[in-house]
Amino acid sequence: MNKESVGIKSFSGQWTSKHLRHLLRRTLFGVSLKDISFFEGKSLDECVDILLSPSQSPEPLLNHYHDPEVPLGKPVVFSSYGKGDAEKLRIAYLKAWWVGVIINQERSITEKMVLFWHNHFAVEFNNVKDSRYAYRYLDTMRKHAMGNFRELTREVTIDPCMLVYLNGNLNNKGAPNENYGRELQELFTVGKGPDSHYSEVDVKMAAKVLSGWKDDKVKIESYFDPGSHDPEVKTFSGFYQNHEIKGRTGEDGAKEKDDLINMIFAQREVSRFFCRKLYRWFVNSNIDEAVENNVITPLAELLVKSDYDVKPVLKAILTSDFFYEPFLLGGMIKAPTDFFVGLFREFGVVFSDDKEKLSKQYWRISVLLGQLGQDLGDPPAVAGWPAYYEYPIFYKDWINSEMLSIRDILTRLLSFPTESDKTLMFDFSAFARGLKHPESPKALLAESIDLCCGIVPGPTQMAYIEKVLSNDLGNGPEWTELWPAHIADANNAEVADKVKHRLAKVFGIIFALPEFQLM
Amino acid sequence: MMNRRSFIKNSAAVAPLIVAFNPLAAAQTQLLQNLGSINGKRNKILVLIQLTGGNDGLNTVIPLDKYSILSEARKNILIPDSKVLKLNDSSTYGFHPSMQALQRLYHDKLVSVIPGVGYPNTDLSHFHGINIKYTAHIEEKEIRSGWVGRYLDELYPGYPKGYPAQSNDGPPAMRIGTVSPKIAQGINDQDMSIGITNITDFDNFYSGIDKDPVSDDLGGMNVATIRAISRQIEIYGPIIKSYVTRQSTLSKLYPVPEKNNLADQLKIVARLIGSGLNTPFYVVRQLGYDTHGEQVDPSNTTTGRHADLLADLSEAIAAFQDDLFLMGKQDEVMGMTFSEFGRRIASSDSYGTDHGTAETVIMFGTNVRNGILGPGPELPSKVTVNDNLLIEHDFRTLYASVLTGWFGASEDIIKRVISETPGERLNLFRS
Numbered sequence: 001m002n003k004e005s006v007g008i009k010s011f012s013g014q015w016t017s018k019h020l021r022h023l024l025r026r027t028l029f030g031v032s033l034k035d036i037s038f039f040e041g042k043s044l045d046e047c048v049d050i051l052l053s054p055s056q057s058p059e060p061l062l063n064h065y066h067d068p069e070v071p072l073g074k075p076v077v078f079s080s081y082g083k084g085d086a087e088k089l090r091i092a093y094l095k096a097w098w099v100g101v102i103i104n105q106e107r108s109i110t111e112k113m114v115l116f117w118h119n120h121f122a123v124e125f126n127n128v129k130d131s132r133y134a135y136r137y138l139d140t141m142r143k144h145a146m147g148n149f150r151e152l153t154r155e156v157t158i159d160p161c162m163l164v165y166l167n168g169n170l171n172n173k174g175a176p177n178e179n180y181g182r183e184l185q186e187l188f189t190v191g192k193g194p195d196s197h198y199s200e201v202d203v204k205m206a207a208k209v210l211s212g213w214k215d216d217k218v219k220i221e222s223y224f225d226p227g228s229h230d231p232e233v234k235t236f237s238g239f240y241q242n243h244e245i246k247g248r249t250g251e252d253g254a255k256e257k258d259d260l261i262n263m264i265f266a267q268r269e270v271s272r273f274f275c276r277k278l279y280r281w282f283v284n285s286n287i288d289e290a291v292e293n294n295v296i297t298p299l300a301e302l303l304v305k306s307d308y309d310v311k312p313v314l315k316a317i318l319t320s321d322f323f324y325e326p327f328l329l330g331g332m333i334k335a336p337t338d339f340f341v342g343l344f345r346e347f348g349v350v351f352s353d354d355k356e357k358l359s360k361q362y363w364r365i366s367v368l369l370g371q372l373g374q375d376l377g378d379p380p381a382v383a384g385w386p387a388y389y390e391y392p393i394f395y396k397d398w399i400n401s402e403m404l405s406i407r408d409i410l411t412r413l414l415s416f417p418t419e420s421d422k423t424l425m426f427d428f429s430a431f432a433r434g435l436k437h438p439e440s441p442k443a444l445l446a447e448s449i450d451l452c453c454g455i456v457p458g459p460t461q462m463a464y465i466e467k468v469l470s471n472d473l474g475n476g477p478e479w480t481e482l483w484p485a486h487i488a489d490a491n492n493a494e495v496a497d498k499v500k501h502r503l504a505k506v507f508g509i510i511f512a513l514p515e516f517q518l519m
Numbered sequence: 520m521m522n523r524r525s526f527i528k529n530s531a532a533v534a535p536l537i538v539a540f541n542p543l544a545a546a547q548t549q550l551l552q553n554l555g556s557i558n559g560k561r562n563k564i565l566v567l568i569q570l571t572g573g574n575d576g577l578n579t580v581i582p583l584d585k586y587s588i589l590s591e592a593r594k595n596i597l598i599p600d601s602k603v604l605k606l607n608d609s610s611t612y613g614f615h616p617s618m619q620a621l622q623r624l625y626h627d628k629l630v631s632v633i634p635g636v637g638y639p640n641t642d643l644s645h646f647h648g649i650n651i652k653y654t655a656h657i658e659e660k661e662i663r664s665g666w667v668g669r670y671l672d673e674l675y676p677g678y679p680k681g682y683p684a685q686s687n688d689g690p691p692a693m694r695i696g697t698v699s700p701k702i703a704q705g706i707n708d709q710d711m712s713i714g715i716t717n718i719t720d721f722d723n724f725y726s727g728i729d730k731d732p733v734s735d736d737l738g739g740m741n742v743a744t745i746r747a748i749s750r751q752i753e754i755y756g757p758i759i760k761s762y763v764t765r766q767s768t769l770s771k772l773y774p775v776p777e778k779n780n781l782a783d784q785l786k787i788v789a790r791l792i793g794s795g796l797n798t799p800f801y802v803v804r805q806l807g808y809d810t811h812g813e814q815v816d817p818s819n820t821t822t823g824r825h826a827d828l829l830a831d832l833s834e835a836i837a838a839f840q841d842d843l844f845l846m847g848k849q850d851e852v853m854g855m856t857f858s859e860f861g862r863r864i865a866s867s868d869s870y871g872t873d874h875g876t877a878e879t880v881i882m883f884g885t886n887v888r889n890g891i892l893g894p895g896p897e898l899p900s901k902v903t904v905n906d907n908l909l910i911e912h913d914f915r916t917l918y919a920s921v922l923t924g925w926f927g928a929s930e931d932i933i934k935r936v937i938s939e940t941p942g943e944r945l946n947l948f949r950s
Contacts (some may be wrong), residue, residue: 170869331737460730
């Protein structure tokens with residue numbers, strides 16, 4: 001590819017369904033047939049405008065799981081702190097709730113951005129041990145999903161969940177706790193890029209500036225305690241132009257936080273660091289010199305120009321030429337949430353109408369997501385998931401030998417549920433009915449593969465799958481007879497069962513393909 | 520005047536830890552190594568335990584000779600003198616009270632402790648810190664390969680092509696429980712390890728047909744990568760399974776499953792080793808050492824998060840070592856801990872410790888030179904909030920010494936594997 005020619009020029013090629021699927025995969029979690037038909041026929045700009053509209057706020061977590069203290073059907077996350085193991089249970093169901101929100105997402109980038117922010121401003125719910133704080137934190141991420149990076153940083157800095165997670169609530173005058181002061185710079189704002197040279201002094205000064213912020217478990221919010229605040233003047237290093245933050249006393253001390261955020265966001269490096277993260281989240285992990293100069297630099301300038309509003313930058317990315325570069329299409333390895341939650345959106349899994357059973361289903365998905373390596377709410381560390389920072393493997397971190405085999409085991413489990421466990425299962429027959437030509441093995445395969453695989457498998461592989469679908473490699477009835485028989489009489493259980501098994505076999509193969517792991 | 524350090528170095532009771540690089544000895548190890556490979560048997564195994572988050576060494580193996588300084592610097596997390604577990608051959612060091620299992624092992628002459636391990640100008644970022652320990656490089660930050668991976672490049676030239684060999688069918692390295700593969704990444708970006716979370720991971724694995732050529736875009740490159748991993752699973756999955764089913768767990772010391780995650784991991788490692796799987800490196804990890812706050816229970820500093828972690832660590836190691844004895848494999852295995860860094864000397868007001876420099880390395884096995892190796896870093900008499908432990912031993916020297924002393928790696932190999940290491944070697948093993 002000719003990288004020199006790629007800037008943030010708008011996409012000028014022909015807008016095809018292939019490009020549309022790429023856009024949807026990168027902005028939603030999985031793409032359903034309905035999503036495709038909804039967007040088909042719309043221009044790139046129209047599609048992006050729809051995707052960049054915020055979602056409705058979801059209904060908060062309700063007790064449909066036998067919370068020991070909250071009445072059935074009532075909201076959980078505004079109640080008093082749970083006794084004993086209650087918070088553990090609540091956090092488990094809050095994660096399940098989150099999975100439910102993602103599965104039921106609107107046609108908006110919102111959920112992808114919520115997870116982006118969670119990976120950026122990472123916290124671990126099981127470490128914070130307070131479901132109310134965790135919910136409040138998620139709510140903040142969702143409110144600012146496409147909002148202003150600086151303002152979100154300001155809120156996160158005194159967010160009760162973050163205060164507990166990075167010990168900001170234990171950071172006091174005379175006895176600073178450096179944890180948040182360090183990560184605020186290293187992971188959240190200026191980063192550790194080649195042009196970031198903040199020092200240990202800056203870590204200590206930031207800790208002093210932020211001393212005195214506490215969390216209130218009764219009110220579920222944070223507050224400033226002037227008595228714990230260090231009022232002395234804070235002098236930063238040359239990286240911050242030896243900036244001095246004037247010491248403030250009394251309630252006024254709370255304002256030092258704003259001085260700090262403003263000082264940090266006056267550094268150009270913040271916008272570059274942030275745009276690299278967006279690029280790795282939406283486009284590609286590899287940032288070479290050409291990408292740095294032709295993509296990151298102009299995006300960072302745009303971010304600064306928009307006063308740190310993220311939306312214009314997202315729009316620039318999603319409508320750009322570089323986003324649709326043929327070389328990059330299908331070049332990302334699906335994160336577990338793309339892979340697994342995506343499956344449920346793509347393949348019409350049977351969800352229960354019963355609220356208790358439904359919350360159990362969501363809970364099960366969230367647990368399995370954890371086994372796949374992406375426990376929503378509990379990333380492995382404050383740096384988020386290694387797939388977005390671990391040089392040079394990046395996304396490949398999702399599919400080392402153990403994770404690849406767990407993906408395989410899980411999809412088989414759901415395709416062929418055991419008699420004892422049918423909590424989750426695909427309904428492939430219903431899925432096939434939504435396709436354009438389910439009666440033709442070739443057409444059924446082509447449409448399905450286009451929907452769920454990042455790139456199309458080679459001809460030998462396709463021919464093999466087609467043989468399995470056509471007649472089970474010569475061991476079963478012809479699909480071209482089986483399917484029409486099923487359509488003619490859906491109540492014929494024997495035929496329905498054969499259809500179900502044939503499709504389960506076919507999709508069992510597809511889900512295990514390398515091409516299926518890509519998006 | 521003889522200072523304390525030179526006294527310890529000269530004392531007959533403690534053999535010197537540092538040995539100068541001796542070309543004659545190097546030639547001998549080279550000879551031994553050649554003999555080893557002629558027999559086609561590599562019966563030396565290293566089990567690495569990653570203590571994720573940065574372990575507080577000063578509260579793990581406590582320098583009692585510096586107790587008065589510590590009681591000033593870290594009053595609110597200090598383990599009471601009377602509660603520190605005493606060691607029969609050391610008056611200067613004792614174990615954290617929750618490490619009774621490790622204390623027993625120590626008294627059985629199976630444990631050695633090296634305080635003060637690190638490198639100059641320690642990077643206090645978790646991310647950079649662990650990367651440095653994985654790669655054993657501090658100058659070249661973007662290096663792609665890990666030190667274990669580079670050594671395995673030497674032992675398994677050309678891997679994965681031509682492997683598994685008939686006489687040597689185990690994977691070069693195994694990771695249990697989602698450790699980053701970076702430590703085992705070879706120079707050609709080849710992951711030299713197979714990772715599993717459970718022994719049933721690879722059952723009935725299917726990955727499709729890989730006859731079609733891949734496209735030369737990013738998607739095609741990813742397909743090639745995934746195919747390569749799949750191939751490793753398809754090759755090594757059945758091998759691992761067939762070995763592990765030959766060996767059941769023998770030790771009764773393991774906690775019940777899912778109570779101590781590290782013990783669960785080491786239990787699998789023991790079964791693989793016991794079954795005779797020919798794999799020289801295992802990497803496991805324990806999470807949770809980033810104890811900025813509430814490292815200890817304020818009402819009782821001998822309990823709390825750090826105490827729970829150390830109890831798990833020490834019980835896991837003791838059960839594993841017991842298992843090895845019962846399997847008759849004790850002389851083939853050594854273990855070693857590592858952490859991205861240690862923690863600050865002074866504690867914070869929040870009953871915890873911030874990121875620090877030197878870590879305290881624990882090694883175990885029948886071949887390690889039992890004892891506290893080295894006097895440990897001196898402390899400033901008046902510790903301020905910013906003071907950090909001095910580095911006594913460079914971790915690259917330690918790793919090089921393990922490779923030469925345990926595996927018999929030649930100095931020539933060390934030059935390639937741990938290129939930044941200084942010439943000295945540590946005397947870590949029983950002669």
